[in-house]
Amino acid sequence: MMRIPASNINITELEKSYVRDALESGWISGIGGYVTRFEDALAKQVQRKHAIAVSNGTVALELALKGLGIRPGDEVIVPALTFVAPAAAVRNVGATPILVDVSRHSWTLDPEKVKEAITRRTQAIIAVDLLGSPADYDALRSVASDIPIIEDAAQAHGAVYKGKAVGSLGDISTFSFFANKSVSCGEAGAVLTDDSALAEKMRLIAGHGMSPNRIYWHEIVGSNYRLSNLPAAVGLGQVERWNELTQARRDVGYAYDTLLKGAIAHRPICDYALESTWLYCVASPQREMILDHIRAKGIDARPIWTAIPDLPPYRSSEPFPVARKIAAEAFTLPTWAGMPKALIEEVAEAVLEAVNEAKLEAVLA
Numbered sequence: 001m002m003r004i005p006a007s008n009i010n011i012t013e014l015e016k017s018y019v020r021d022a023l024e025s026g027w028i029s030g031i032g033g034y035v036t037r038f039e040d041a042l043a044k045q046v047q048r049k050h051a052i053a054v055s056n057g058t059v060a061l062e063l064a065l066k067g068l069g070i071r072p073g074d075e076v077i078v079p080a081l082t083f084v085a086p087a088a089a090v091r092n093v094g095a096t097p098i099l100v101d102v103s104r105h106s107w108t109l110d111p112e113k114v115k116e117a118i119t120r121r122t123q124a125i126i127a128v129d130l131l132g133s134p135a136d137y138d139a140l141r142s143v144a145s146d147i148p149i150i151e152d153a154a155q156a157h158g159a160v161y162k163g164k165a166v167g168s169l170g171d172i173s174t175f176s177f178f179a180n181k182s183v184s185c186g187e188a189g190a191v192l193t194d195d196s197a198l199a200e201k202m203r204l205i206a207g208h209g210m211s212p213n214r215i216y217w218h219e220i221v222g223s224n225y226r227l228s229n230l231p232a233a234v235g236l237g238q239v240e241r242w243n244e245l246t247q248a249r250r251d252v253g254y255a256y257d258t259l260l261k262g263a264i265a266h267r268p269i270c271d272y273a274l275e276s277t278w279l280y281c282v283a284s285p286q287r288e289m290i291l292d293h294i295r296a297k298g299i300d301a302r303p304i305w306t307a308i309p310d311l312p313p314y315r316s317s318e319p320f321p322v323a324r325k326i327a328a329e330a331f332t333l334p335t336w337a338g339m340p341k342a343l344i345e346e347v348a349e350a351v352l353e354a355v356n357e358a359k360l361e362a363v364l365a
C-alpha cells in the first residue's frame with residue numbers, strides 16, 4: 001500500500017443523501033429517477049441537448065461508434081498516445097483503429113498528421129482531451145470537415161476550448177466517471193450530442209434496441225449499456241458539484257506549479273484552452289530513476305501509458321516519435337480534489353530531491 005495514493009475520491013453528504021434516497025425508492029436498475037436527473041444535469045452543465053448515461057466510459061465510446069454506424073471495413077483515427085479505451089472501442093465494433101501521432105505542442109491529435117492519415121474509408125475521428133487539455137477542434141475540422149468527430153472527454157471535465165465546455169466539442173462527446181476521474185461515481189460514462197436523431201438511435205441501442213412505445217419489440221440489434229440508478233445518484237451529486245470539484249483540482253495543479261517551477265518539465269499548456277487538472281503530469285528523460293526515488297517514499301507517482309503502437313494488439317512499426325517520447329518520459333503525481341497542502345508539499349519535495357539526485361548521477365556518470 002502506498003502512503004500517498006495516486007488519486008482519491010471526494011464524496012460529500014449530498015451524494016450520500018441521494019444514494020440513500022435512491023435505495024429507499026426501490027428503483028435500483030437502469031430505470032429510475034436519478035438516471036434522468038443525472039443526464040439532465042450533465043447535459044446542462046456542458047451545454048448539450050442530449051446526454052445518455054451508460055455503464056462506463058469505454059462502452060460510451062462503443063455506443064458513439066455504433067451510433068455513427070461504424071462497422072467492419074471502416075477506419076477510425078485514434079491518437080497514438082492515450083489510455084487504451086478509444087483504440088479498443090474501435091476494435092470492439094469490428095472497425096480498424098488508425099493510429100496518428102500527437103502534437104508535441106499539445107500532446108493531443110496532430111491535425112497535420114490526421115490530414116495525412118485520412119483515406120476513403122475514414123468514417124470517424126476520436127479526439128482525446130488528454131490530461132485536462134482539449135484537442136484543437138477547429139484545426140481538426142479544417143482538415144477533416146466532413147468526418148464526424150467523437151470527443152473523448154474522460155480526462156478533462158471542466159476544461160474549456162475557445163469559450164466552449166469540454167463535452168460539447170465533438171459531434172458526439174463521451175465522458176467517463178470512473179473512480180479516478182475528476183467527476184466520479186465509481187464506474188459510469190455518458191454520451192452527449194445535439195443531434196436528436198442520433199441521440200434517439202444511441203438510446204435505442206443502449207436499451208436492448210427496444211421500442212420506447214412497444215414493450216418487447218426490438219427493431220434493431222441492441223445491447224444493455226445502461227447505468228444503474230445508484231451510481232447515477234452519486235453522479236448527480238458530483239455533477240451538481242462540478243465547478244467546485246474541477247476548481248479544487250486546478251488548485252492542486254497550481255500548488256504543484258509553484259513548488260516545482262523550473263525543476264522539471266510540465267506537460268505543455270495550450271494558449272487556445274483553459275485546461276483542467278486531472279492527474280498532474282510532468283516529464284523527464286530520467287523518469288525511471290526519479291520514479292524509483294519517489295515511489296520508495298510510499299508516494300504513488302505513476303508512469304504514463306505505453307504508447308498504443310507498442311501494445312500487442314495494436315503494434316505498429318511506424319515511428320510515432322512524439323507519442324513514444326512522451327510515453328517514455330511522462331509521469332503523473334498524486335492528484336485529487338481536496339488533496340491536503342501538506343501532502344502536495346511532501347510529493348513536491350520528493351520530486352525535487354529525486355531531480356537533484358538524477359542530476360548528480362548524470363554528472364558522475
Ligand SMILES: *Cc1c(COP(=O)(O)O)cnc(C)c1O
Pocket residue numbers: 056057058059082083085086128152154155176177178187188189
Ligand atoms: C478512463 C478513460 C476511458 C475509459 O473510461 P472507463 O469508464 O474506465 O471505461 C476512456 N478514455 C479515456 C481517455 C480515459 O482516460
